[in-house]
Amino acid sequence: MKEWLLEHPEVRTIRVAAADLNGQARGKRIPARYAASVIENGTRFPMSVLNLDIWGEDIEDSPLVFETGDRDGVLKPTERGFMPMPWLDAPTALLPIWMFHEDGTPYEGDPRHALARVVERYRARGLTPVCAMELEFFLIDDSGKTLQVPPSPRSGKRRKAAEIMSVRALDAFDRFFTDLYEACEAMDIPADTAISEAGLGQFEINLVHGNDPLKAADDAWLFKMLVKGLARRHGFAASFMAKPYPEYSGNGLHTHFSVLDRDGRNIFDNGGPEGTETLRNAVAGCLWAMRDCTLIFAPHDNSYERLVPEAHAPNGICWAYENRTAAIRIPSGAPAARRIEHRVAGGDVNPYLMLAAILGAALIGIEERMTPPDPISGNAYALDLPLLCESWQEAIDTFETSRIIPRLFPDQLIQNMVMTKRQELHYMQELTPEEKVELYLDTV
Numbered sequence: 001m002k003e004w005l006l007e008h009p010e011v012r013t014i015r016v017a018a019a020d021l022n023g024q025a026r027g028k029r030i031p032a033r034y035a036a037s038v039i040e041n042g043t044r045f046p047m048s049v050l051n052l053d054i055w056g057e058d059i060e061d062s063p064l065v066f067e068t069g070d071r072d073g074v075l076k077p078t079e080r081g082f083m084p085m086p087w088l089d090a091p092t093a094l095l096p097i098w099m100f101h102e103d104g105t106p107y108e109g110d111p112r113h114a115l116a117r118v119v120e121r122y123r124a125r126g127l128t129p130v131c132a133m134e135l136e137f138f139l140i141d142d143s144g145k146t147l148q149v150p151p152s153p154r155s156g157k158r159r160k161a162a163e164i165m166s167v168r169a170l171d172a173f174d175r176f177f178t179d180l181y182e183a184c185e186a187m188d189i190p191a192d193t194a195i196s197e198a199g200l201g202q203f204e205i206n207l208v209h210g211n212d213p214l215k216a217a218d219d220a221w222l223f224k225m226l227v228k229g230l231a232r233r234h235g236f237a238a239s240f241m242a243k244p245y246p247e248y249s250g251n252g253l254h255t256h257f258s259v260l261d262r263d264g265r266n267i268f269d270n271g272g273p274e275g276t277e278t279l280r281n282a283v284a285g286c287l288w289a290m291r292d293c294t295l296i297f298a299p300h301d302n303s304y305e306r307l308v309p310e311a312h313a314p315n316g317i318c319w320a321y322e323n324r325t326a327a328i329r330i331p332s333g334a335p336a337a338r339r340i341e342h343r344v345a346g347g348d349v350n351p352y353l354m355l356a357a358i359l360g361a362a363l364i365g366i367e368e369r370m371t372p373p374d375p376i377s378g379n380a381y382a383l384d385l386p387l388l389c390e391s392w393q394e395a396i397d398t399f400e401t402s403r404i405i406p407r408l409f410p411d412q413l414i415q416n417m418v419m420t421k422r423q424e425l426h427y428m429q430e431l432t433p434e435e436k437v438e439l440y441l442d443t444v
Helices: 001-006 032-041 049-050 064-068 111-125 165-174 172-187 213-233 278-289 302-307 351-365 391-401 411-428 431-444
Strands: 013-019 025-031 043-046 072-078 093-099 128-140 191-196 202-210 237-240 251-259 319-321 328-330 340-342
Touching: 001 032, 001 111, 013 072, 013 111, 013 340, 025 032, 025 043, 032 340, 043 049, 043 213, 049 064, 049 072, 049 411, 072 251, 093 111, 093 213, 111 128, 111 213, 111 351, 128 213, 128 351, 165 172, 165 191, 172 191, 172 213, 202 213, 213 351, 237 431, 251 431, 278 319, 278 340, 278 351, 302 411, 302 431, 391 411
Parallel strands: 013 093, 319 328
Antiparallel strands: 013 025, 043 072, 072 093, 128 202, 128 237, 128 251, 191 202, 251 340, 328 340
């Protein structure tokens, strides 16, 4: 890590940041001359900082605050190391960190540690998850009272229509996407294909698959930070909020995953299109946990505006082959690439918690050899299916009382998550719809 700073003498300041439960970056600004101390000894801030609400406020009555004296955790660099922050004017480096107790044990309220626990369970069985994510976002002109698509820097015109897979829509923001890909390269974020999507000024970028789920979640977290920061440099906003426009589709964050054995073989591949029995076990585990995990996949008030019928977001719990109306899709293609696509999460999720929920549920399905219902065919919205939680309140209540969730997440994180979301639910009722959009537009 020290070598990176020596190779980049232009960097005078660094940011050290960890993800809180809402996926917000919490941390410090430090002069680069003091970076060696952070690398060797870590840094410190209160454990309660990873358990703030969406406004960045303490959780009322949280035992992490006054009851324990608002004690510090020790934050150490992750294996990611330093990377540039291309959306800032001054040359600056970001050092991702995660939280530990004084004795060196992981702090169970840290969402990155929640994912690390799941990955370790796979490793103990000689298995390696391979993950990729597709992130949707909107480019938005939020300078007026009404949100609208930004004018094209090329033509100065606004295209006030959804343009699915339009090359023209991509070319209209060519300078932004060129800068975005260059920034992803500098930050080692494996950005692949970009397309225009079904929403107004909506785009999707795929992140290439890899066999390190922690890096995959890091990539998604950093990508969201990058896209939002870089868009502001270009004079408009970018948002991953679930549903900024009521009349258009919302933002999803679809996750593809397969699992390799000790010999590097895909345990979902049986040489044909249907996949192995192990694939069906993993599907069954994902379906089994899906409703109780609604709060992970839809963590905010605005999230539930996306999960409605016929809006390109699943609300029924089901699976299918090559069917995008289903919550879980088995894509077609070469058998060696046989995988599961989990389509429930919105773009507003915490990637660490989302991936921990998906991979954790899949592993339980594999371990217990769960059997899924038959795959559906046709339009899932037209079928009588078990449903995800239909409101934020229901999702919080279900998460709190679930017998499934404690098998996926540590007690400390569950308690923190419930307290956070109950506080947000209470104060969100005081906001107008316009104030909610203003809040979520930049934060999630």
